[in-house]
Amino acid sequence: MVGWSELPEDIVEHIAKRLTFILDFTRFGAVCRSWRFVESKKKRLLTPQPPFLMHIMVGKDGGMIYNYYSLSENKKFEFTIPKTHGIKCVGSTEGWILTVDDCFKMLLLNPFTSAQIELPPKATLKDKFSRDHYSQEELWHLTVWKASLSSSPSSNNECVVLTIHGYWRLLSFARLGDEVWTPVDCVIQYFDDAIYYKGKFYALNVIRGVFWVDISINPSTILITNPIQEATTEIGYLVEWCGELLQVLRQMDLDMCSPGHQTLGFRVFKLDFSIMKWEEVKSLGHYALFLGWNTSISLNAAILPGINENCIYFSDIGHPLCIAKEILQKDIGIFYMKDKSIEPLHTGLTYCFHAPPLWVIPNP
Known part of the structure; x- marks a missing residue:
């Protein structure tokens, strides 16, 4: 035979x-x-693939077990990729994610091809906070909150990785091949999100505003627009939509250090760069947004099976300092812009509050 x-x-x-x-x-x-x-x-x-909701666990042999929830098929899938390590996953740009293992080794990983690119060690991130009051596990989860890539590493060797990291949620970046992370001189702390938009990085602090992240000779942040509203119960995201820069505010009923939390709704605004003012957006048209620990993304739902138009798909928020057991009440769902209703997504994924799943667009 x-x-x-x-x-x-x-x-x-x-x-x-x-x-x-x-x-x-x-x-x-x-x-x-x-x-x-x-x-x-x-x-x-x-053909274009709809995003997966992905969560990573460590298998008995040390390999990474990928749990995927497919929106188009309404199913959960699982497979293991050996010789890959890391369980803390943030960021997701064109299928690439940033992982941190329990030895603080940092990698860019494409889970669909198993390709890996080593990043500078965590020790070169200048976090500026005392480690005396935190356990090793808490320090691990504080390593990186979010990451944004300037391009896909598989198509561009000039890729730059910008991270939000540490207790104070500061900014640092590295180019592929760098041996250390380069800190950005930040006039504020506690950044919520970052994005690469039309050749530049931008970072958001919901209370202080949106900043241009200059990564030239003297890396620094420069305020370009004031906040929409001072609100501590809203979590902010930056996302590109039809060539426009959006700021999306997620209204929450939450305790940031407790697994008990609930998304109440979303407000969407676009930036008019000519006057540097935010204008509210009432409809996303044929598009859908995907928000979470990943780089925020917008996709044309009209060409993707199983995706609803004019909606916001959101995953759980998580918090690195809440080393809790499995979350029983998941906060994953779909927000419908037209009537402002929320439909829960029952994904079947099991995860803890400090390591929620993230949206990943397949990129072979």
Whole structure:
């Protein structure tokens, strides 16, 4: 009997042509080396894929177990990638995520190809806070809150990674190949989100406003617009939508150091750069937003199966200093812009408050 690896390439390609789901391609390529070669060619021809809600756990053999919830299929999937480590995951740009393992090693990882890129060590992040009052586990979770990439590392060696890190939620960045993180001279602390928009990085503090992050010779932050409203019960996100820069405010009923919390609604604004003023957005049109620990994203729902238009998909907020057990009351759902209603998403994912799942767009 002919083995799988000995099947003629035209037959293997015929099988590959019938696959439309990226996780099926990942399993297909795991059969053997010859199938992996066909997979690498055909995967690039995939139609646009809707985001997955992804959570990572560590398996018994030390490999990373990826738990995915697919919106289009309303199913949970699980598979393990050996020789990958790290359980703290933040940021998600074109399928790449930033991971931190229990030895504080930091990597960029593409979970769909297993490609890894080493980043400067955590020890070079200048956090400016005393570690005496925190456990090793708490320090680990404080390493990075969010990360934003200037481009996909697989297509551009000039990729820059900007992180929000440490107790004070400061900014630092690194280019691929750097040996240390470069700190940004920040006039404020406690940044909520960051984005790479039209060739520049921007960072948000809901109470203080939006800042341009200058990463040239003397890295610094420069205020470009004042806050929409001083509100401590709102969490802010920056996202690009149809070429516009949006600020999305998530209204919460929460205790930031308790698993008990609930999303009440969202407010959406776009920035008019000509007068540097925020204008409220009542409709997202055919688009949907995906907010969470990932880099915030907007997608054309009209071309994606299983995605609702004019909606905001949100995942749990989490908090690094709440080393709690599994969250029983999940805060994952869909906010409908038209009538401001919220529909819970029952994903079947199990996670703790300090490590909630994040949205990932498949990128082969």
